[in-house]
Amino acid sequence: MINVQDIEYFNTILGEDRVFTKEGINEDFSHDELGGISKKPEVLLEVQNTEEISKIMKYAYEKGIAVVARGSGTGLVGASVPLEGGIMINMSSMNKILEIDEENLTLTVEPGVLLMDIGKFVEEHDLFYPPDPGEKSATIGGNISTNAGGMRAVKYGVTRDYVRGLELVMPNGDILNVGGKVVKNSSGYSIKDLVCGSEGTLAIITKAILKLLPLPKKSISLLVPFPNLELAIGTVPKIIKSKSIPTAIEFMQREVILSAEEFLGKKFPDNSADAYLLLSFDGNSKEDIEKDYEKVAQICLEEKALDVYIVDTDERKEAVWNARGAFLEAVKASTTEMDECDVVVPRNKVAEFIKYTNELQKQFSIRIRSFGHAGDGNLHIYVLKDDLSEEKWNNKLKEIFNCMYQKAMDLDGLVSGEHGIGFAKKNYMFKQYGEEYIALMRNIKTAFDPKNILNPQKVCE
């Protein structure tokens, strides 16, 4: 329990205007984007620099107070909910881009910088930060913490692949620099790679050095309608096998497109087919990418695509990708409550998994919507509550989730592709990994945080 003395100490470090308690704490800080789990911190601290965080952690470590660091709160697994009350550190004011280094192709940022701001900034320098998760208002600290992937993972990989170095505040307040601007590193255990994806349980990220690439000069998208989803998704392994690797391969169904049209009040270029693949290609000249997309278009047509629309004007691109970006919000707006499953399976198992969720939909008489990254095997499957009673909803959801995670396991998939484990997905991960694996994770947690004060009850705890 936080007491008056604690608050006084925080006031001396931060000043009273950056220390919030009780009604002074906005309700937003009690939850992320996942429904059904919320708790307010006892004290909310708005920090501006690494030293402040170090002092807070030293104090919390000594007193054994739980601490959760929070960015934009756009998570979907409850990872930033302060389950034990205690201290919440609001990182969002640490949002400065510190340096762009064009000789080393790196960008150094504070953790509260928003993903959308990074994209804009580096493109002005003709450079490119490839990871492209759908939620652009997430912070980079949050993206690193869940090892977010996004749409371009097919060609470019995930967030971890673009983190070269981190500044960390450890649970005991020590400040550690791991990695750096260097391209190669074989200097001891890779703490950097371990902290990426650790959802704020091992250390607080206070600075990141990101790897950039030259900005591809041209991009083009293909929108490919198919008679049904199975044909659409069944085409993906054939595309991969063709060795013409697109930047992104997304799949979508008519129902989701209709929801997005309604949500945005804008028409999608085509909504006549049952299922679509949306592919993008990038490169440095039109000719470069033409060869690739012509080959892929040909494969789609051989696999019974109804047509292939080339999306090459800015206007069309915006219409298509804006709709894609709005899917999550649109599906959410179409129901009373929803929960999601973010499994990842080998790319050639996507079709089988989606077919299975369609069966579940019928079996449980519930609406299930899905869209996602067909090209990298990461699915986002939404189960919708609609007008179900709370009790029925909870029971059905539990059963459906059990079925889906079991299926993912059977297909050699994993519990989460990019949204993480947080609090909500722990049991599914425990079940898949088994005792020894979880015991090892707990040992690692203890190696960083022997008093278990940093984001307790998350991931493996």
Add this chain to the structure above:
Amino acid sequence: MINVQDIEYFNTILGEDRVFTKEGINEDFSHDELGGISKKPEVLLEVQNTEEISKIMKYAYEKGIAVVARGSGTGLVGASVPLEGGIMINMSSMNKILEIDEENLTLTVEPGVLLMDIGKFVEEHDLFYPPDPGEKSATIGGNISTNAGGMRAVKYGVTRDYVRGLELVMPNGDILNVGGKVVKNSSGYSIKDLVCGSEGTLAIITKAILKLLPLPKKSISLLVPFPNLELAIGTVPKIIKSKSIPTAIEFMQREVILSAEEFLGKKFPDNSADAYLLLSFDGNSKEDIEKDYEKVAQICLEEKALDVYIVDTDERKEAVWNARGAFLEAVKASTTEMDECDVVVPRNKVAEFIKYTNELQKQFSIRIRSFGHAGDGNLHIYVLKDDLSEEKWNNKLKEIFNCMYQKAMDLDGLVSGEHGIGFAKKNYMFKQYGEEYIALMRNIKTAFDPKNILNPQKVCE
């Protein structure tokens, strides 16, 4: 101390013909490619599968016997030397390529497969395993254990970036599967990324799932002579900044080329200049890469390159890259003994570092040779003993290494880019990282190996 009972137990698991002791153990197994440190194991066990290793580890864990796993023994930091005697597990018979999956673009291999065999095999399938360390007779298990980088890291990254999943035998004999064929993964702490680069101290790698790319259809190299090394290396940041990223940028000096000519008994295409950059470009068509290399050639000429040779015939390519591949052996053959420093610095600091080693050469009156990966900041610097007495050599080497590692630190570099820490570089890493960082690594080691039986005295121990 291994006793008769232990040997009997190993005989029952493996059969007597795969259990070696005393004079039955070839002297090769007492050392790697680093001079000055050697020790024979008490028993050498030749294993054929994961279950055998699991049984050995269970037994060793119970009895507290030290175990070292060894591949080809091509390391340069003593990481595979069994400093405490005990058990050595020879992994080199586990050398089967298990599966190529063209729909998921993955290759599943046993750890004893040689790097050269992987390259050959996947290219027959029109696929590409990008990591390209100089030592092609290293095993993939060894490459993963040091997170080897190689020449193509400039464009393609390092070994860790191409490991999707691992099967591990833990120090207590448990078998763990981490990662998989999946492209994205946010399912708990990334054990896979931590084991990559851990030099056999955390777990024994018994299987690896590697990521492949489509094989680029064309490649071309440029050999660019410069009046001196500073001009050559000073050009590299300008190339990176131009956003035409080559696949590889190597630098070499005349003396090293002459050694290689002598060693190979073959002429290098040009040996008239003091210093060279060797660049390679790859892509899917000649036109694709022409644009890039023309731009880079222009930059080189502006930076006072003496000429630009295009290396596009197979014959020329072989001459140049064979010579590059023989540098290490050629330098080694030119002296009595040598030791090396494998620092990595930010790419725009390479010139400053090399200039400094030239000063050291004069200051200490000793031969220092260097070549390496100018494009990714990873330098290989060889200090040569020549006719120095053992005592003088040891003293000079110590002083020179202290100077070089201090300089790397001052330039925000790290102790090792790709050869690892092993036994030989521990003190330099300890000095750079400081107590808290090393304590954290030791905690991680304990999380995996509470009895400290797996490759003891290495990396952080």
